[in-house]
Amino acid sequence: MKEKLRCLLDNMKKYNSGIMYRECFGFDPDTEYDVLVIAPGWKPAKIIRDPAYKVTELAQHSYFSGYLVEKDGLKAAWAQTASGGCNVLDHAVICADMKFRKCVFVGAVGGLTDRYEIGDMCTPEVCISGVYANHYLDGRLTGFTPFEKIYPDREFTEKVIRIAEENGHTLRKAKVFCTDSIAMEYSHLDEIRATGAELIEMETGTFCTLADLFDVPYAALLAVSDNSATGVPLLGRGDDLAQKYINTRSVVIPEMIFRIAGMEE
Numbered sequence: 234m235k236e237k238l239r240c241l242l243d244n245m246k247k248y249n250s251g252i253m254y255r256e257c258f259g260f261d262p263d264t265e266y267d268v269l270v271i272a273p274g275w276k277p278a279k280i281i282r283d284p285a286y287k288v289t290e291l292a293q294h295s296y297f298s299g300y301l302v303e304k305d306g307l308k309a310a311w312a313q314t315a316s317g318g319c320n321v322l323d324h325a326v327i328c329a330d331m332k333f334r335k336c337v338f339v340g341a342v343g344g345l346t347d348r349y350e351i352g353d354m355c356t357p358e359v360c361i362s363g364v365y366a367n368h369y370l371d372g373r374l375t376g377f378t379p380f381e382k383i384y385p386d387r388e389f390t391e392k393v394i395r396i397a398e399e400n401g402h403t404l405r406k407a408k409v410f411c412t413d414s415i416a417m418e419y420s421h422l423d424e425i426r427a428t429g430a431e432l433i434e435m436e437t438g439t440f441c442t443l444a445d446l447f448d449v450p451y452a453a454l455l456a457v458s459d460n461s462a463t464g465v466p467l468l469g470r471g472d473d474l475a476q477k478y479i480n481t482r483s484v485v486i487p488e489m490i491f492r493i494a495g496m497e498e
Contacts (some may be wrong), residue, residue: 258299259291
């Protein structure tokens with residue numbers, strides 16, 4: 234990890250003891266995982282149905298849980314968190330001390346233009362931050378910049394896009410707005426679209442800010458679940474559209490996680 238993150242962890246450990254990622258998620262300090270998966274709301278035991286994946290529950294709490302997911306000799310430490318940048322920050326940062334070779338964020342995303350269909354798999358070209366959580370990684374809390382642009386690991390993202398294409402999948406880059414509130418975003422859609430955003434979700438800006446400090450290759454995989462521009466709601470999509478989203482979430486993205494885990498560094 235980068236020195237900045239090590240200092241932040243040292244400050245946290247002054248007031249907290251124990252191996253936090255083991256206590257919260259059940260991850261093994263002696264295991265080097267091929268990939269750490271950060272997944273708001275997504276439990277692999279629920280979404281992955283292919284028996285080729287071995288899913289072991291390690292820890293279960295009221296709103297977060299830990300799993301070991303194995304396939305083809307590769308090991309994924311799967312941290313299911315609650316939604317929101319603050320929850321992703323708190324639960325992902327305690328995993329910084331773990332041994333892992335890559336990091337992947339997975340989650341749902343809403344469309345803001347008619348260019349994106351339900352079930353499309355996307356990755357941030359840039360995150361436009363409408364959240365405050367990632368500023369807790371800054372030196373001072375007063376440096377908040379509304380709609381700050383946060384860029385992912387561009388070189389590694391391009392490699393992941395090529396891996397997807399080689400395996401028959403399309404991974405689309407998009408400008409992603411990160412919001413603190415799903416319910417309240419609808420009252421600000423014109424302002425949000427004016428930033429140039431094409432998709433909207435809650436966590437990737439915080440994830441990219443933190444994952445850069447992990448100092449390992451990282452990427453975000455997002456499944457389009459709804460679209461305010463085309464009138465497809467988050468709730469009440471209809472069975473056909475829901476199945477397209479479910480296929481991306483349950484089949485394509487798990488496959489991509491392990492493709493990424495197996496990539497040469």
